[in-house]
Amino acid sequence: MNSYPIPFNEEARLKAARAAPGLTRENEPLFEALTDTARMVLDCPIAHISVVEEDSQWYKCVVGVELDEMPKENSFCTHTIMSDAPMIVPDLSLDPRFHDHPMVREGGPKARFYAGVPLILSSGYRFGSLCALDFVPHAAPTDKQMDMLASLARAVIAALEKAPAKDAAPDDGTGYENFVALVGHELRTPLTVSLGALAMLRTRLVDGIEARLASSSHASTQHLGKLIESILHFSNAETGELRLNEQETDLAALLAEISETHQPIAQISSKTVTGTSGVTPLMMRVDPEQLRIAITSIMLNAVQHGGASITTALRLDADGNAEILITDDGSLGDHVELDALYRPFVVGGDLDHRGTDTSGLGLGLPLTRKLVGMHGGAFEIHADAHSTTACIRLPAWRAAAAV
Structure with missing residues (x-):
């Protein structure tokens, strides 16, 4: 399983980074000066400009230490590029994401302090960070220090992109705001009507499968409403990015709720959905x-x-x-290519076979893989002649972060 989260728009992000004009492996005095200033601003011995690639991290510039290209799992900056906000870790050994990290634990260099800001291209894509590190813990930097670091990061971007003329009209973001307002209105209006109609239908049906279907449909529509709000608030139409809105969540309750919602649909298909009884709460962020x-x-x-x-x-x-397991007693057909499920937005098997028998995998699984990857987790399918199991595995540090 990956030890790092993967951005939802990873393919587009990588393409934009590789197209950035000045993003080469050759260092220049200007980047050296900006990086050294970042080190001094945060009173650290080390600072660098990182570039997070598909499987590794390399450096446009490093001061204070010699660093070679490293595997992505050894990178702190893979977490920094997940949002526009700075990432500040006063003591890496106390952070559940990093306490067992090879750069932090015994036997490694014992990094302790990290503060970095994402490097954001004018197109909106984040390709790496400008950050400082130390081998001793620090108090959290002041707002002024982080503002200075952010200003240095903007200077790095300007140098990389060969900044446009001063009289160029800046993008004020109104296009994106108008898009969100329009789409939000068009989605919310029919959804409100559907919720009202389903609520009325529920009051008229007392029992039986029809009542359960109405209740399930109402719950699913409520979920759709929450999903729309979340996507509109935590997405970027310009870069195809989706960010996480992290909250302390009981996975046991969430799984039970989803299972209950699908009971009526399964019953219509003469299928049963059962969960493990007596599951204790499992809190994760x-x-x-x-x-x-x-x-x-x-x-x-x-x-x-x-x-x-x-x-x-x-x-x-x-x-x-944490492992969330959904198992059924069917087997996959020979046409299903399991390996293809692990490629971004590729569907296993021939589309002509979809829905032709009781085996097969639907179109939503590549999306599932991306959403789990954003959490730093893994999504796997295990199949044999008698059953098929889908497994979502979430990293242990998410449980520690919820404590």
């Missing part, structure tokens, strides 16, 4: 709405394409990672 999308996608695939018996389970593995 995640985005509950995005995780709900991922779990719902797997559940729908099981209901629509899987066997007659579907079970859900939640457990911790030997390393403390």
Whole structure:
């Protein structure tokens, strides 16, 4: 499993970074001066301009130490590029994301302090960070120090992109704001009507499968409303980016709620959905709405394409990672290419085979993979002749972060 989160727009981000005019591996005195200033601003022995690639991190400039290109799992900056906000860690050994990191733990260089700001191209894509590190903990930097670091980061970008003339009209963001306002209105209006109609229908149906379907539809529509609000608030139409709205969430309750919502749909298909009884709460710091999308996608695939018996389970593995498991007693057809599921937005198997039998995987699974990757987790499919299991694995540090 990855030890780092992966941006939702990773493919577009990498393409934009590689197209940046000055983003080469050759250092220049200007970048040396900017990086050294960052080191002095934060009173640290080390600072660098990092570039986060698909599997590794390299440096446009480093001061205070010799650093070679390193695997992405050894990079702190993979976390920094997940948002526009600075990332400040006064003591890396006390942070649940990093306390067991190879750069922090015993036997490594024992890095302790990190403060960095993402380097954001004018197109809106983040490719790396300007950051400072120390081998001793620091108090949190002042707002003035971080403002200075952000100004230095903007200077780095200006130098890389060969800044436009001063009289060029800046993008004031109104285009994106208008897009959000228009789309938000067009989505919310029919959704409000649907919620009202379903609520009225629920009051007229007392029991039976029709009542359960109405209740399930109402719950799903409410979820859709929350999802729309989350996407509009935490997405960027210009870069195709989706950010996490992290909250302390009980995974056991979330899984039980989704299972209950799908019970009526499964019953119509003569299928059963059962969960592990007596599951204790498991708190993790995640985005509950995005995780709900991922779990719902797997559940729908099981209901629509899987066997007659579907079970859900939640457990911790030997390393403390949380595993959400959805298993059905159907088998995958030979046309399904499992390896293809791990490629971004590629669907396993031939589309002509979709829906032709009780096996197969739906179109939502590549999206599930991306949403889980944003959490720093892994999504896997395990299949044999008698069953198919979809597993979402979330890193242990997300549980520690919820404490």
